[in-house]
Amino acid sequence: MKFEVLTIFPEIIECYIKHGVLGKALNKGIVEVKVYNLRDFTSDKHKKVDDYPYGGGAGMVMQIEPFYNAIMHLKADEKPRKLVLLSPQGRKFTQKLAQKFMEESKAMVLICGRYEGIDERVKAFVDEEVSIGDYVLSGGELAALVIIDSVVRLIPGALGDELSAVEDSFMKGFLDYPHYTRPEDFKGMKVPEVLLSGDHKKIALWRKRQALKNTLKNRPDLLKNLSPEDMRILKELC
Numbered sequence: 074m075k076f077e078v079l080t081i082f083p084e085i086i087e088c089y090i091k092h093g094v095l096g097k098a099l100n101k102g103i104v105e106v107k108v109y110n111l112r113d114f115t116s117d118k119h120k121k122v123d124d125y126p127y128g129g130g131a132g133m134v135m136q137i138e139p140f141y142n143a144i145m146h147l148k149a150d151e152k153p154r155k156l157v158l159l160s161p162q163g164r165k166f167t168q169k170l171a172q173k174f175m176e177e178s179k180a181m182v183l184i185c186g187r188y189e190g191i192d193e194r195v196k197a198f199v200d201e202e203v204s205i206g207d208y209v210l211s212g213g214e215l216a217a218l219v220i221i222d223s224v225v226r227l228i229p230g231a232l233g234d235e236l237s238a239v240e241d242s243f244m245k246g247f248l249d250y251p252h253y254t255r256p257e258d259f260k261g262m263k264v265p266e267v268l269l270s271g272d273h274k275k276i277a278l279w280r281k282r283q284a285l286k287n288t289l290k291n292r293p294d295l296l297k298n299l300s301p302e303d304m305r306i307l308k309e310l311c
């Protein structure tokens with residue numbers, strides 16, 4: 074899978090992708106990330122990317138020309154790609170959308186705006202407008218990294234332990250269970266006995282109960298389409 078990122082701060086993207094799961098996936102050749110500086114697609118000596126808003130108002134607006142020039146440059150190879158604009162006004166990014174992007178797109182262009190927004194006419198050249206949540210960021214770069222990270226984790230072979238991709242919360246429709254590792258007793262805070270029992274059936278049931286308990290407490294909105302067994306466990310918790 075290939076990601077092409079349009080930004081005025083390439084270093085934000087380049088620094089993050091060297092580490093962790095993304096770094097391993099890049100080294101394995103499972104994913105490719107190319108970052109383009111929008112300033113390289115300007116036509117003035119000052120590499121200007123923003124201007125004052127028509128109609129007045131505070132702040133600056135990013136101009137359409139650098140985005141248009143960059144998008145036309147990418148499209149010159151005539152290869153299919155999904156163009157995604159990161160924006161607070163976009164549709165909400167979820168694990169399901171990450172799965173859809175991974176399954177449907179061989180290449181994605183992630184378009185990062187900054188300042189008070191970008192010229193509305195840029196949207197005529199994109200396929201989707203996506204938000205990672207109900208808050209305002211300084212720019213789209215963090216949102217682009219969230220999308221890259223969550224999509225890459227779903228690519229078969231990207232992770233060392235395939236199971237952790239499947240078990241990641243939200244894929245099953247509820248939050249994750251608690252995790253513990255050594256030491257067994259930290260200042261009197263002990264690991265739950267069941268996890269030391271070696272009884273895998275009991276451990277699986279304990280983890281399911283804990284996951285449902287966490288979900289009921291923090292994200293009851295996720296508790297839809299439960300299996301009859303999960304519903305039975307949930308009813309015991311209520």
Ligand SMILES: Oc1ccccc1-c1ccno1
Pocket residue numbers: 159160161185186187203204205206207208209210211212213214216
């Ligand atoms: O707040 C933003 C500013 C620029 C580009 C994207 C965002 C955003 C906020 C939430 N998801 O994306």
